[in-house]
Amino acid sequence: MLAGKRIVLGVTGGIAAYKAVEVCRRLVDAGAHVVPVMTAGAEHFIGRTTLSALASEPVQTSLWDEASPIPHTRLGQSADLVLVVPATARLLAAYAAGLSTDLLTNTLLATRAPVIVCPAMHTEMWEHPAVQANVATLRARGVHIVEPESGRLAGGDVGAGRLAAPERIVEAVARVLDAGPLAGLHVVVSAGGTREPIDAVRVIANRSSGKQGYAIAAEAAARGARVSLVTTVDLPVPAGAQVHAVETAAQMQEAIEQLAASADIIVMAAAVADFRPVAAAAGKLKKDQGTPQIVLEPTPDILAGLGERKRPGQVLVGFAAETSDLLANAAAKLTRKHLDLIVANDVSAPGVGFQHDTNAVTLLRADGSVRTIPLADKRSIAQAVLDTVDDIRGT
Numbered sequence: 001m002l003a004g005k006r007i008v009l010g011v012t013g014g015i016a017a018y019k020a021v022e023v024c025r026r027l028v029d030a031g032a033h034v035v036p037v038m039t040a041g042a043e044h045f046i047g048r049t050t051l052s053a054l055a056s057e058p059v060q061t062s063l064w065d066e067a068s069p070i071p072h073t074r075l076g077q078s079a080d081l082v083l084v085v086p087a088t089a090r091l092l093a094a095y096a097a098g099l100s101t102d103l104l105t106n107t108l109l110a111t112r113a114p115v116i117v118c119p120a121m122h123t124e125m126w127e128h129p130a131v132q133a134n135v136a137t138l139r140a141r142g143v144h145i146v147e148p149e150s151g152r153l154a155g156g157d158v159g160a161g162r163l164a165a166p167e168r169i170v171e172a173v174a175r176v177l178d179a180g181p182l183a184g185l186h187v188v189v190s191a192g193g194t195r196e197p198i199d200a201v202r203v204i205a206n207r208s209s210g211k212q213g214y215a216i217a218a219e220a221a222a223r224g225a226r227v228s229l230v231t232t233v234d235l236p237v238p239a240g241a242q243v244h245a246v247e248t249a250a251q252m253q254e255a256i257e258q259l260a261a262s263a264d265i266i267v268m269a270a271a272v273a274d275f276r277p278v279a280a281a282a283g284k285l286k287k288d289q290g291t292p293q294i295v296l297e298p299t300p301d302i303l304a305g306l307g308e309r310k311r312p313g314q315v316l317v318g319f320a321a322e323t324s325d326l327l328a329n330a331a332a333k334l335t336r337k338h339l340d341l342i343v344a345n346d347v348s349a350p351g352v353g354f355q356h357d358t359n360a361v362t363l364l365r366a367d368g369s370v371r372t373i374p375l376a377d378k379r380s381i382a383q384a385v386l387d388t389v390d391d392i393r394g395t
Contacts, residue, residue, distance in 0.1 A: 003031030005177055008075050008111075010084040010104040011051065012091045013041015015154040016120040016163035020085040021046060024054050026170045035075065036060070037104050041088070063103050071103060076111030081177055084108075086120035086163050089131050095143075096134040114176050116144040118169055123159030146172045149236040164236070171222050172239035180224025181390055187225040188263040189217040189241075190256060190270035190302075192232035194249045198294060199281035206271045207354035210235055212319075212378045213269035217241045219382040225265075230255045232270065249273050249299035256302055260309070265389055267317040268303050269343075271354075275299060307338030315389050317341045323348040330364050340366050340392050343385055351375055363388050 007027055011020045020042075027034050036055040038048055048059040060071060076082070084091060084104070091105070095117070100106045108115060117138065125131060126148060139145050146169055151162040164172075191213020195203040210233035217229045221240030229241045230252055237243055244259070246252045249272050260266060275296040285292050303318050310316050318339045320330040323346065330344035345361045347353035352360050352375065360375040363384065373384045 002027065002174060002177065004033065005031075005080045006033045006035065006078055007173065008035045008037060008079045008082045008107060009055065010082065010091075010107070011036065011038045011042040011046070012084065012086060012088045012104070013039055013044055014086040014088045014120050014163075015045060016086040017042050017045040019163050019166055021050055021054060022166040023083075023085050023169050024051060026166055027173065028054060028056060030170065030174075032056075032173075035079070037075065037107060039091075039102055039104055041090075060103060063106060071107075073110050075103075075107045076109075076113070079107075079111055079113040081113050081173060082108060082111050082115045083169070083173060084115075084117045085169060087117040088119075089121050089125050089128075089134075092117065092119060092131060092134040092138065096137045114142075114144065116146060116169075116172055116176060118146040118164055118172075119148050119161075120163035121148075121161050122153055122155065123157075123161045126161040144172060144176055144240075146239045147237050164239070168218075168236075168239055171218070175222050175224060175240050178224065180222070182220055182265075182386070183224035185225045185264040186228065186259075186262050187217075187220040187265045187267065188228045188230065188256065188259045189213050189220065189267045190230045190252060190272075191217065193271040194232055194252055194273045194299075195247050196249065196273050196276035196299070197280040198277055198292075199283065199285045201284045204273055204276065206273065208271035209233065209355045210270075211355075211357065212353075212359060212381065213267070214238060215378040215382040216267050216269055216385060219379060219386055220265075220267075223386065228259045228263075230259070230270070249276065249302070253300045253302045253305075256306070260306060263314065265315045265317070265393075266306060267385070267389075268306070269319050271319075271321060272302055273299050301337075303339070304337045310338060313393075315340045315392055317343065317385065317389065320344040321347045321353055327362065327364070327370075330362070334364055334366060341385075341388055343381075361385075365392065 034055040036051045036059045052058040094105045146164045149162045150160045192210035193206040193208030195205045218238035221227045227241040230244045244255045278295045278297050334342040351358045359381045363371040
């Protein structure tokens, strides 16, 4: 999908600049024509010879000593997309303020092509209100932001601000440049396990990590969808997804029902608690107060409610995490909740379901067809689920 696309790759002066080399290689391998632009700061971290060797053209660095008398105009007008990896706090500020301080910022201001920026910096810088305000400004202007991840940083500590993985960045480029089979569609995905409070400290929860839901959200975004991710967990946000953070089943129900009105596809991958305490204690329960008597009540059946109100053409996907009678239980749930597709998995099997990076599922459709997907990584499972959704929609 990137074949023949002309991508201006801007590299700025951050320690993560070395990862731009891998991004460049992946883009070229995918068929893109990559034009690298380095700032003066970037040259403190990587050499222009390396990037020139891997890109489609030699590195450009200056407004004044290139072959073209107006290189920023030529670069901006000829680009199908401008990508900045990494985007430092300085770059974000200059771009948001409209400052043309070097070849890269001039190019950003001179282009009408889509722009993707991939911030990377230390946690304190990333969380600074000025940086967040600049990111919000750029996002409001239509700039695509591939948010940084949490992880080990250059100083050895751990926190938010680590450059997104190269594969995430390339996926974002593909999503922006190629409409994809889900272009123009709104996909709502739920992920993680809900937490129902017992007191101010304790909750009723489950083992769901949210990884499968996030994989589905990432795959839907890569296929061009507008993705709303309703989640109880804090994982790296898939490029192109909008996150709605919730905790309880009631909060998830409220968020999902608001989004469902405009959703073309709803994938309920979250593990929603079946029961919650009737009343949560205001403070922390103490052992010396005796054994608490916790009275439970059913939580809202979000999936059943969605099935009852499903619009014509809307596709509704549920999940069934079972430990026995997998197919029988899943088929009953499929019918009872008016689903188009149910994804069933035996979470007692090795490497399947909760906490794992892999899964093995059986896909049951309302028309009676069944497809089994053997153990695979969760992104592959997500691809199989959305392939089936495409088939249900007749695309």
